[in-house]
Amino acid sequence: MLRVESLSAYYGAIQALRNVSLHVSAGEMVTLLGANGAGKSTLIKVISGIHPSAKGRWFLNGQDISGLPVEEILRRGMGQVPEGRQIFAPLSVLDNLMLGAYSRLRGEGKKTVLQDLESVYELFPILRERKDQRAGTLSGGEQQMLAIGRALMSRPKILLLDEPSMGLAPRIVGMIFQTIQTLRRKGMTILLVEQNAKAALKIADRGYVLENGRILMEGESEDLLNNREVQRAYLGKEYREVWE
């Protein structure tokens, strides 16, 4: 579904990503792990067309989308749930959701869009309850649901989720992750960028570990959970060293 080949990205003279290659197969949930500043968000920004300064090639469904503008990439089926939600606070919940389908309204008409709205409401009943409320008045968890719902309204082929657990209480994180799992079970292809490695590896099929802009490890979630380096660096398991 998504295939990235030797991608390098720059901020001026600083190289943020070095030859990053990864893929997400159709129906698969893949997580991208890494500490703050490892380059996770840069990667998301590059492949969704927001950050233009990059080398390498990336493909969606076999089509080369490297360097295409953000609206074109969105139109081709890359749905994004950005870091920090980025919802439109003064607008109502309903308007936020409808904005997600903005690029589709003209071509497809309102009917199919309203059907999708219905299925978003089914996934997140709380959004239906608050559909006329201003988005800014929602709780953090609800805002995250709204951001996911809005991305789904564009009928994406793949969903990029950037740190959906950020700033949320553990109980809410659990709920969000359950929803992500539900989406996956419904056949959605997902790239999940997370700092919460443990939660992410529990629900993902595979994962990549990004460090200083390089991918140091790729593997099935179980392998990464078993890897002691991953355990030490990302799962908060410190071992007292008896000898070196």
Add this chain to the structure above:
Amino acid sequence: MIWDRRYECMPREEIEQLQLERLQSTLHRAYRNVSFYKKKFDQLKISPDEIQSKKDLAQLPFTTKEDLAGSYPYGMFALPLREVIRIHSSSGIRGKPTVTGYTRNDLHHWSQLTARVLSAGGVVKDDVVQIAFRYGLFTGAFGLHHGAELIGASVIPMSTGNTHLQVMIMQDYKTTALVSTPSYALYIARYIESQGIDPKSLSLKRGLFGGEPCPESIRKEIAERLFIDVTDNYGVSEVMGPGISGECEYKNGLHLAEDHFIPEIVDPQTLQVLPMGAEGELVLTTLTKEAFPLIRYRTRDITALDSTPCPCGRTLLRMKKVLRRSDDILILKGMKIYPSQVESILMEIEGVEPHYQIIADRVQGIDTLELKVEVNENVFSDAIKNLQSISAQIERRLRELVGVSGKVKLVAPESLRSPEGPAPKIIDRRI
């Protein structure tokens, strides 16, 4: 049967992508954690960051058996020992073995890969698998043992030797699959006949052989004598052990686990990468090994790769049976014998010259080793008792260092050298 359809039948494009991803991460880890690779890359002014495609692999330096000997025992481990849960070793050079380590994930992958090889050879969970490789430091027995357990077969960790007991267990425990070297299988077949046992009275259905070359003539002979289906599998102890490649039911080459290894074929003289289908030395790069990654390891085995589709449905490319090697190494009873090992033994012993000839032969299906050694003038005229003690010493050291028993024959000074130069160091009469 196909054990892991997802990887063994993966579309080519996806395999290529997976290989690139895993190659890049392996290079980053090797460069960061193994000082040997860091030094080598820095010397050649190559950075792992420059490797953007599989083709770029050709820029990287090779790793050889000598490199491994130079970092004995743990110098090339990419992780500290506390992450390593298994240590194996294989015959080394210069008197020291080659040490390899495995993390929990490495062992997990290894079991998966030997399960693939065993499944391709027809082993299912109803099988009773008799493993007649030597258990111990060598990788053969344990590697296939774990794969057979993963499949759910009943595993008999028989080890080698004691053919009488071996056959009794085969009869009484109703062994259905024999895992061993081809020469030992042939030996068992002959033993069975010599004991007047009807091979058809056994439950044996298949044999999965590895550890040494298994030419078609041997396959045919074992198959006809034991009435079993014979498949060949291939491994390299330094790279992982068995599980690297194995034949499927079509027996038209050994499917190589390309999701865990990148194979290249190089010209052993020029070291240039050869095109698909050409015969040359197999070079392997590991893609998932955590404890002991190897970049472009020269296996010294001569083979060719075949990318044409196989009717079995596996998309992994196939390598030809390995029947010879690019150096003068000798594989005997599943053990590798290097001339340098023999030289180091001869250097230790008083009265002999480091001029020798190794003769490998197969007598009644079993590999034999004869070592001709020149003695010096003083010893040659000495008492016969003295000569016997020298032969005994060499034979003992051979067993200790190389792990193979052989017969030593002392010959007159200069007799292994002719005006045209020295006689060949290795004569292999088995081929």
